[in-house]
Amino acid sequence: MTPLPTMSYLTDIYLERGAVQYVAGLLSDWGCQRPLVVTDRGLVKLGGVDRLGIEAVVYDGVETNPTEDQARSCLEVFRRDDCDALVALGGGSSIDLAKCVGILVGHEGPLERYAILHGGMPKIQNPLPPLLAVPTTAGSGSEVGRAALLTLTSGDKMGFLSPLLIPKAAVCDPELTVSLPPGLTAGTGMDAISHCVEAFCSTRFNPVADAIALDGLVRGCNHILSVTENGGDLEGRSEMVLCSLEGGLAFQKGLGAVHSLSHPLGAFTERGLHHGTLNALFLPAVLRFNFDACPEKMKAMAGRLGFCGNELPEYFERLNERLGLPKTLAEMGLTAEVVEPLAEKAAGDHCSPTNPRALDGAACLALYREVL
Numbered sequence: 001m002t003p004l005p006t007m008s009y010l011t012d013i014y015l016e017r018g019a020v021q022y023v024a025g026l027l028s029d030w031g032c033q034r035p036l037v038v039t040d041r042g043l044v045k046l047g048g049v050d051r052l053g054i055e056a057v058v059y060d061g062v063e064t065n066p067t068e069d070q071a072r073s074c075l076e077v078f079r080r081d082d083c084d085a086l087v088a089l090g091g092g093s094s095i096d097l098a099k100c101v102g103i104l105v106g107h108e109g110p111l112e113r114y115a116i117l118h119g120g121m122p123k124i125q126n127p128l129p130p131l132l133a134v135p136t137t138a139g140s141g142s143e144v145g146r147a148a149l150l151t152l153t154s155g156d157k158m159g160f161l162s163p164l165l166i167p168k169a170a171v172c173d174p175e176l177t178v179s180l181p182p183g184l185t186a187g188t189g190m191d192a193i194s195h196c197v198e199a200f201c202s203t204r205f206n207p208v209a210d211a212i213a214l215d216g217l218v219r220g221c222n223h224i225l226s227v228t229e230n231g232g233d234l235e236g237r238s239e240m241v242l243c244s245l246e247g248g249l250a251f252q253k254g255l256g257a258v259h260s261l262s263h264p265l266g267a268f269t270e271r272g273l274h275h276g277t278l279n280a281l282f283l284p285a286v287l288r289f290n291f292d293a294c295p296e297k298m299k300a301m302a303g304r305l306g307f308c309g310n311e312l313p314e315y316f317e318r319l320n321e322r323l324g325l326p327k328t329l330a331e332m333g334l335t336a337e338v339v340e341p342l343a344e345k346a347a348g349d350h351c352s353p354t355n356p357r358a359l360d361g362a363a364c365l366a367l368y369r370e371v372l
């Protein structure tokens, strides 16, 4: 029998070592008989799908920064095999793709109609197939979040938002994250940490989310180095899983400039730029940019980490360095010609309105130039 969830907060969360054993029972409790596992080839090879312990149809075409094309081919498999549930196994890319497939199962296309920036939130209103999220990274928070990001055929990386996109349950098993290599552990971990920072600094009023964000921030900052250096540190892995969950619970109140700057770069699907690694790179510059707009919040974050507010940007600079993450966009193969024209897109991103300091094209351009 499936036990009671560890927590029920926005959705049912199963968080413990070996929690993956509950996947089969949950699907059967929901009356689902033909789940579609949405994942990537690497995880299939590593035996990830076998660990779910279920009979399932598998779509393994997820790539980093998923696209509308992938959503359509995944939808075809869902319909062809008459599936009745989605099991997203992987990082944020797999979970977000499964959410978008869910939208397409319940609604007429094209996906663009449902994007936040096209006023699509209220149009996501029909029932979606039940989604079970089984994250294998600790970063995106998508396992408990109501958002999904996808690069559309137009080339724009768009956000989709609806309470209906929150997975019906999240099975968070720290053991599934131990095989994540150091670079991805650091990059995904910094994504989770940046969610906590940006949600906390968001201009929307939500002190409940603020408390969650601060807790996630401390857990993440205290453990990201140890899990990057020693992937088998299961206690640290559990703390990072919590940081990811808490970041996802907190970003209900919106994100900010770090994500605004990173989204247009993530839309270059052929470059495969890692979302969390980009966020880590932008975080110190954005903290400096935002500093005077919310000095009390900077002080509160630094205080929880044990130092003074004005040391916060340098703290993250040093952390990135120790994690072996890039310091400049050039190190990720990007040039001014590629990056600078994206400044207006960044300013218009759905995360910009909740940044504590107004973000226009000129501000985004200056921020891009600072880290080129």
Ligand SMILES: [Zn+2]
Pocket (backbone or CB within 6 Å): 140, 191, 195, 259, 275, 279
């Ligand atoms: Zn993120």
